[in-house]
Amino acid sequence: MKGEIIAIGDELTSGRILNTTSYFAASRLFAAGHEISAMVTIGDDPDHISRTVLESLGRADFLIVTGGLGVTSDDLTTEAVSSALARPPTFYPDILRAIKRNSRDVPDDLRLSLEKLAWLPAGAHVLRSEVTSAGYFLVHEGKPIFFLPGVPHEMKELLAETVITRLAVWEGEEPRQVRQRLYRTMGMAEAGINAILAVFEGEEGIRIGYYPVFPEVHVSLTVTGVDAATVEARFNELDQRIRDSLGRYIFAIDDQTLEGRVGELLTAAGATLALAESCTGGLVASKITRVAGSSAYFRGGVVAYSNAIKVKLLAVPPEILSDHGAVSEECARAMAVGVKELAAGDYGVAVTGIAGPDGGSDEKPLGTVCFGLATAVGVESETMRFTGNRQQVQAAAAGHALNRLRLFLLKSDKVTE
Amino acid sequence: MKGEIIAIGDELTSGRILNTTSYFAASRLFAAGHEISAMVTIGDDPDHISRTVLESLGRADFLIVTGGLGVTSDDLTTEAVSSALARPPTFYPDILRAIKRNSRDVPDDLRLSLEKLAWLPAGAHVLRSEVTSAGYFLVHEGKPIFFLPGVPHEMKELLAETVITRLAVWEGEEPRQVRQRLYRTMGMAEAGINAILAVFEGEEGIRIGYYPVFPEVHVSLTVTGVDAATVEARFNELDQRIRDSLGRYIFAIDDQTLEGRVGELLTAAGATLALAESCTGGLVASKITRVAGSSAYFRGGVVAYSNAIKVKLLAVPPEILSDHGAVSEECARAMAVGVKELAAGDYGVAVTGIAGPDGGSDEKPLGTVCFGLATAVGVESETMRFTGNRQQVQAAAAGHALNRLRLFLLKSDKVTE
Numbered sequence: 001m002k003g004e005i006i007a008i009g010d011e012l013t014s015g016r017i018l019n020t021t022s023y024f025a026a027s028r029l030f031a032a033g034h035e036i037s038a039m040v041t042i043g044d045d046p047d048h049i050s051r052t053v054l055e056s057l058g059r060a061d062f063l064i065v066t067g068g069l070g071v072t073s074d075d076l077t078t079e080a081v082s083s084a085l086a087r088p089p090t091f092y093p094d095i096l097r098a099i100k101r102n103s104r105d106v107p108d109d110l111r112l113s114l115e116k117l118a119w120l121p122a123g124a125h126v127l128r129s130e131v132t133s134a135g136y137f138l139v140h141e142g143k144p145i146f147f148l149p150g151v152p153h154e155m156k157e158l159l160a161e162t163v164i165t166r167l168a169v170w171e172g173e174e175p176r177q178v179r180q181r182l183y184r185t186m187g188m189a190e191a192g193i194n195a196i197l198a199v200f201e202g203e204e205g206i207r208i209g210y211y212p213v214f215p216e217v218h219v220s221l222t223v224t225g226v227d228a229a230t231v232e233a234r235f236n237e238l239d240q241r242i243r244d245s246l247g248r249y250i251f252a253i254d255d256q257t258l259e260g261r262v263g264e265l266l267t268a269a270g271a272t273l274a275l276a277e278s279c280t281g282g283l284v285a286s287k288i289t290r291v292a293g294s295s296a297y298f299r300g301g302v303v304a305y306s307n308a309i310k311v312k313l314l315a316v317p318p319e320i321l322s323d324h325g326a327v328s329e330e331c332a333r334a335m336a337v338g339v340k341e342l343a344a345g346d347y348g349v350a351v352t353g354i355a356g357p358d359g360g361s362d363e364k365p366l367g368t369v370c371f372g373l374a375t376a377v378g379v380e381s382e383t384m385r386f387t388g389n390r391q392q393v394q395a396a397a398a399g400h401a402l403n404r405l406r407l408f409l410l411k412s413d414k415v416t417e
Numbered sequence: 418m419k420g421e422i423i424a425i426g427d428e429l430t431s432g433r434i435l436n437t438t439s440y441f442a443a444s445r446l447f448a449a450g451h452e453i454s455a456m457v458t459i460g461d462d463p464d465h466i467s468r469t470v471l472e473s474l475g476r477a478d479f480l481i482v483t484g485g486l487g488v489t490s491d492d493l494t495t496e497a498v499s500s501a502l503a504r505p506p507t508f509y510p511d512i513l514r515a516i517k518r519n520s521r522d523v524p525d526d527l528r529l530s531l532e533k534l535a536w537l538p539a540g541a542h543v544l545r546s547e548v549t550s551a552g553y554f555l556v557h558e559g560k561p562i563f564f565l566p567g568v569p570h571e572m573k574e575l576l577a578e579t580v581i582t583r584l585a586v587w588e589g590e591e592p593r594q595v596r597q598r599l600y601r602t603m604g605m606a607e608a609g610i611n612a613i614l615a616v617f618e619g620e621e622g623i624r625i626g627y628y629p630v631f632p633e634v635h636v637s638l639t640v641t642g643v644d645a646a647t648v649e650a651r652f653n654e655l656d657q658r659i660r661d662s663l664g665r666y667i668f669a670i671d672d673q674t675l676e677g678r679v680g681e682l683l684t685a686a687g688a689t690l691a692l693a694e695s696c697t698g699g700l701v702a703s704k705i706t707r708v709a710g711s712s713a714y715f716r717g718g719v720v721a722y723s724n725a726i727k728v729k730l731l732a733v734p735p736e737i738l739s740d741h742g743a744v745s746e747e748c749a750r751a752m753a754v755g756v757k758e759l760a761a762g763d764y765g766v767a768v769t770g771i772a773g774p775d776g777g778s779d780e781k782p783l784g785t786v787c788f789g790l791a792t793a794v795g796v797e798s799e800t801m802r803f804t805g806n807r808q809q810v811q812a813a814a815a816g817h818a819l820n821r822l823r824l825f826l827l828k829s830d831k832v833t834e
Contacts, residue, residue, distance in 0.1 A: 009626075010626050010639070011628050012440075012443070012456070013447075013452075013453045013454065014639070015440055015441070015445065016447075016599060016628075019436070019439075019440065020435060022458070023432055023434075023436065024432070025432070026429070026430055026431060027432025030430075036431070037430065037460065038457060038459050039436075039459075040455060040457050041455065041456040042455050044626070045454075070627075071607070071611075072611040073611060073618060074624075074625070113612075277699075279706075281702050281715075282692075282694075282699030282701070282702030282703040282705075282718060283699070283706075285703075286700040286702075289699060289811075292774050292807050295722055295723075299722060299725075300722040300730075301699060301719070302717065302730075303702040303706070303717045303720070304717050305711075306712070306760075308716075308760075308761070309717040309760055342726075343725075343726055356709070358710075390709050
């Protein structure tokens with residue numbers, strides 16, 4: 001179906017916040033076989049909201065409206081929509097009860113303001129029975145309109161869980177079958193992947209998308225058609241060909257993360273990990289520990305920002321620091337071995353480099369990062385040079401450290417097979 | 418003046434590319450005193466481009482149109498605009514000469530296609546005499562329309578260098594003055610802040626916005642009006658009242674981050690920091706080290722995920738772990754003191770808690786987090802209970818740890834004043 005996305009919020013039109021929710025919605029809806037003909041961003045102005053919703057409704061088959069649904073006085077979406085669609089604001093006692101039940105920790109004086117969330121345009125339905133935040137839909141003149149909160153993580157969750165599924169079963173003209181998969185890759189540039197996969201493109205009903213999500217590149221495969229069996233067969237064939245073509249550059253499928261995949265491999269190997277980080281400053285550890293259950297395989301880490309800590313905690317010989325410097329493969333190896341011993345882990349991973357903006361030299365320019373990996377069978381090291389600003393170098397280095405460990409775990413897995 | 422931004426490109430409406438150019442334009446134009454009433458994103462469809470430009474032109478005082486100006490067959494903006502505004506495409510030989518002069522490195526077979534860049538709607542002017550890329554403007558029915566390339570770095574350069582300056586000297590009807598400030602707060606809920614600041618709202622030309630950016634809440638103040646002195650006076654008065662009302666809940670203004678503010682306070686105090694993290698798993702260290710120059714005040718940290726590391730590295734007495742558990746104020750205090758000693762820092766900050774999804778108990782439910790702060794004058798501790806999923810608890814705990822340190826540094830700053 002053809003849809004439009006309307007994002008509401010002064011913080012967007014004043015350029016204070018980058019609008020990532022419309023992008024996320026467009027990408028998911030596109031992948032699900034819909035076409036987004038326009039994305040409109042406007043401020044918290046009731047007249048403007050009313051006019052924009054009516055105009056979009058005249059052109060599109062469905063609307064996604066995000067933002068302006070909260071409890072504060074600048075949240076005006078529901079009010080504006082009630083008036084534009086002549087659907088008077090209606091109080092839904094069930095919604096208020098559910099919200100209150102799910103907001104037990106909210107102090108009493110603030111719970112009063114929650115009542116605003118239970119006033120919706122007449123005919124609206126909440127998107128989830130377990131109401132924890134704003135989010136509803138209504139069908140106006142045969143067209144579904146979804147209202148989602150502007151807070152990115154809430155919006156994304158609701159869109160993925162409720163909007164996409166509702167649209168999929170919507171009684172449109174001719175039901176379309178859609179199969180989709182996302183391949184998360186690391187280590188090859190977008191253009192290189194494009195060159196390899198271009199041969200699969202072009203056929204009607206097959207869409208391959210390339211999305212750099214620094215430092216990863218994501219590839220999406222979408223197969224659409226009318227006949228379910230045909231779609232399934234083409235999808236399976238292409239899925240296999242993409243996997244064969246990209247091989248171990250693919251680190252995960254769909255929603256899995258690199259750190260999640262590393263955790264899976266460590267768990268499968270019954271092995272534990274210790275981290276010694278200099279230039280990434282805890283970013284690798286922070287990624288590892290975002291994963292639920294990581295305490296089973298993650299021993300701990302040292303953020304060895306100063307040389308004193310490298311020597312004292314990680315037992316890096318002072319000669320290495322004086323002869324080769326802290327950013328050297330020698331130092332990375334010593335850090336990896338040191339943290340492996342210190343934390344009694346099966347694997348010790350070390351990162352030391354120059355993230356900038358200062359500290360580069362001709363010999364070791366900004367973006368130079370050395371990696372160490374200590375295992376039961378020895379210690380490896382490698383030097384990379386990343387481009388970008390401080391945070392980009394840190395992100396690239398953290399991703400590379402995790403990916404190296406993944407590749408090593410895959411290799412050693414094969415050896416023991 | 419009141420403007421609209423139109424971004425053109427299938428890569429945007431299909432969610433393949435995040436639209437950062439409209440955001441950049443809105444933020445610069447807003448800062449220059451203009452108001453952006455709508456940002457519209459559409460695909461490379463000539464009819465849709467024509468219609469959107471005409472509609473926006475009917476509402477706004479000026480337009481910024483980005484994308485679709487290149488040499489390939491899917492670049493259709495100029496053609497669509499020529500037709501919509503009845504300004505026939507016109508060949509500008511001077512432009513072609515300038516482009517060719519500035520594109521010496523382009524291979525011969527591609528140089529032919531450059532000619533497309535010299536066909537502009539009648540009455541158009543290039544934005545820069547040294548033409549190196551697409552980019553032009555025209556005045557239609559008294560309103561300036563700027564056409565900029567969609568490539569972010571080219572667009573940003575042209576916008577900053579040519580559009581903002583041209584608009585600044587534009588003879589509009591009545592120039593509008595705008596003053597704006599963003600207050601970043603932590604420790605009070607959005608609705609609570611709203612309740613306090615509501616008394617300042619409602620007056621014409623004053624807008625207060627509330628944006629939860631978990632775990633922070635951002636508050637924006639915008640004052641607009643015709644007379645510069647009046648706007649300035651009202652802005653200064655409200656700014657002071659908001660600062661007085663929110664006090665130390667405000668941790669930073671405009672673009673500054675919490676970790677940046679903490680770094681500033683540590684630098685001012687000539688003090689150094691060491692971190693011991695359990696449930697935040699390196700997130701606090703990672704935030705601290707995102708800040709350029711943090712090596713001057715950050716000694717390092719320990720991600721003490723296992724109890725063994727808490728005992729071995731941080732010298733947490735085993736009795737504390739057996740009697741009180743790892744998630745206890747006793748443990749947080751010992752960790753803070755331990756890491757302060759270990760890393761020879763002036764401040765030792767410790768975080769230990771239950772981020773979930775497992776590990777909660779009746780006595781210590783999920784989201785229970787203990788904080789320790791060791792200083793030259795002693796050691797403090799505190800227990801908080803956060804709600805949300807694992808990553809939200811981690812984010813809330815990391816923010817709280819930094820904010821506690823900020824408040825302590827402010828307090829000790831006062832003592833030495």
